[in-house]
Amino acid sequence: RKEVEQDPGPFNVPEGATVAFNCTYSNSASQSFFWYRQDCRKEPKLLMSVYSSGNEDGRFTAQLNRASQYISLLIRDSKLSDSATYLCVVNGDGSGNTGKLIFGQGTTLQVKP
Amino acid sequence: NAGVTQTPKFQVLKTGQSMTLQCAQDMNHEYMSWYRQDPGMGLRLIHYSVGAGITDQGEVPNGYNVSRSTTEDFPLRLLSAAPSQTSVYFCASRGQGEAKNIQYFGAGTRLSVL
Helix, strand or coil: CCEECCCCCCEEEEEECCCCEEEEECCCCCCCCCEEECCCCCEEEEEEEEECEEEEEECCCEEEECCCCCEEEECCCCCHHHHHEEEEECCCCCCCCCCCCCCCCCCCEEEEE | CCCEEECCCCCCCCCCCCEEEEEECCCCCCCCEEEEECCEEEEEEEEEEEEECCEEEECCCEEEEEECCCEECCCECCCCCCCCCCCEEEEEEEHHHHHHHEECCCEEEHHHHH
C-alpha cells in the first residue's frame, strides 16, 4: 500500500463547479499535512497547509480526519486557472522538524469553459 | 531573490555516462532533498540532508550519490546512467521555525538517458 494515496483523475469540470479531492495516508504518526499545486511542466508549489480543525483560504477548503487518516480539498466556484495537478503531502515520520515529506501521485483537474 | 536554483534544465545522456545535477539555495535552509517524478508515480524521494555534512537515503537512492559540504549546495550525482533514470528531477529546500513546513522547489531538470 502506498503511504499517500490519491485518485489520479482526471477530474473534468465546468467553470463554476465545486470539486473535491480526497487523499488517504498510512502512517498514523504523521503530524503535518499539505496540499501542493503543480502546473504542467512546472515545479510543485505549496497551496495550503491542512489543520486539524479544517481551514479555508478563499475558494479552497482543506479538511483533516485523523481517525480515518483522510485529507480532503474542496474547490468552490472553479476557475479555468485552477486547472493543475493537486498533490497531497504528508510528513512521513511524525517529526515536524526533520521529517521527510511523502507525496501522493497527484489528482489532475481540468476546468472547462 | 533566486530561491532554489537547479542546473541544467535539460540533459541527454548515453547509458553508462556519469553526471552531476546541481542544486543551490540562498535561503539558508538546513533541509534539502532530491526527488524524481515519473508519470503515475508522483514525487519519490531520492536522498535528503538535514544540514551540512549530513545526508541520508530516501525511497529510491540506488544509482545516485549526494554530498552536502555547504548549507547552500546539494548536488546529485548519477554514477552510471541507465534508461530507468530518465525522469524529471526536483531539488527542494525547507526552513525552520514558522517556515519549516514550506518546501520550495527548483524548476526541475529533465533528464533523458538513451
